[in-house]
Amino acid sequence: MNIIALDSSGMTASVSIVKDGRLAGVYTIDHKKTHSETLLPMLDELKRMTETDLSETDAIAVSAGPGSFTGLRIGAASAKGMAEALGKPIIAVPTLDALAWQFYGYAGLVCPMMDARRDQVYSGIYSFEFDIEKKEYDLCIKSEGAALACADQCRKINELYSGENDAPVMLLGDGTDVSISIIEETLKVPYTIAPLHRKYQDAGSLVTYATRLYEEGKVVDAASFAPEYFRVSQAERERAEKESHEV
């Protein structure tokens, strides 16, 4: 199996290549250059280093949202262009799922929190359940991803936490940076924040999760794929508010 993966949903730009079932390379940077200037040059570099023949690609995996609107579109449009040229499908990987996957096998709850601005985070609550037959963990969603106030998500964790295996809740994502004081104040159960190398979006994690989705047949065609923003545009929101006042 050969998969090219891209993530530009947050601050990091990250690309990876799975070649013949091996994770041939992962390239991640967290630098102030825009994703438009970094993402494809990084992939180009990785392609050359791993001597990858793109025509053998089976699918393009991309972070499907939520995330920065512009960042999501840079990833999505690049993936759609590549998939169009290669005649291959896209694996749309939910950003929060891919983030949670970075703690594959973790005994406790995993809660990625992405900075969503306007005093909110994009966040979901996950756990890993072991399948004895398959000898693998499955990613289980305890609380669906949404845009919500960080304090509300903390209260949800307080309710869901049942001392699982004595493991603290694992928090990750750039939302934990922005909302740390809210977390400290509101989260009443044991928790810890992920170390830097597993804290932010990473196409290595994304592509291994994408591989599983691909095996389950969860692909979309390049033309139909569009990111899940979790929010309408400001203009649409204001228009809807205005209409609801008029009624």
Place this chain on the structure above:
Amino acid sequence: MKDVKILAIESSCDETAAAVVLNGREVLSNVISSQIDIHTLYGGVVPEIASRKHTERINRVVSEGLLQAGLKLSDVDAIAVTYGPGLVGALLVGVSFAKGLAFASGKPLIGVHHIEGHICANFIDHPELEPPFPCLVVSGGHTHLVRVMDYGKYEILGKTRDDAAGEAFDKVARAIGLGYPGGPKIDKVSDAGDPAAIEFPRAKVADNIYDFSFSGLKSAVLNYLNSARMEGIEVSQADVAASFQASVVDVLTEHAYAALEEGGEKIFAIAGGVASNRHLRKAFEEGCEKRGIKFYRPEPIYCTDNAAMIGAAAYYEFKNGVRSDMSLNAVPNLKLGER
């Protein structure tokens, strides 16, 4: 030289467009997916919505462009894309998509300046047109009087100091209750109006005779409407539209003729969305004929934002050896002639 077929993509504002152009002059396909119905609800283009729609539509628009040309991606020689000026989020969709396409197909990539595209729309269906010639570019976002020195070489003679001509059309149309988009609506309504009914100003800019200013004209129209309302005078929508438009047309034509007189060229061209305004076209047709100047204007379909014009401009960049790499970025305020 062997035939060059360029697949071009344009997404700088609210049209998602793709085209295949042969040797910069012959359009093999020209697909435009307009979002105007959506943006009309908001009285203007909403950048975030435009960007989302581009992302949803771009694959279908590009594959339709290839299909109508009867070609596969492997048949084209290069991929061209508008990288500025325009709405940054909208531009990024086209740029990112084109980069993905070029990266995976190994085809050369050429970033194209949107305004240069508008100017090069004149090359389409006009095989005899060659630089040098002056060109007036008028659209919703731009008002430039330029001299096309050579293919890919431009000298800016003048530009607007404030509003673009098309912007003035939109604002005046809104003020007289015509709504969005203003250009075509004023063009139509003014047929029934008297262009001499109201004397609106024809602005000159002191330190550069080729520069434009339209904000004073816009204010004059708003003032006229206000005082008419205060005095209880009935306003004729058609007369205001026709008089406003006459003022714009006068300013644009006078600037152009001054440039032609100075440069001594016998060729002149117009481009951009406002170049499809029938009154402006007619004024230039008559004025140029009187002065013995050959007047070029693109077909209206190539005046509006489209990808065929990007393919036309890209051909000359291609011949000049211009290539973009994978770090090509959207440049929302890209200057004309900048590389």
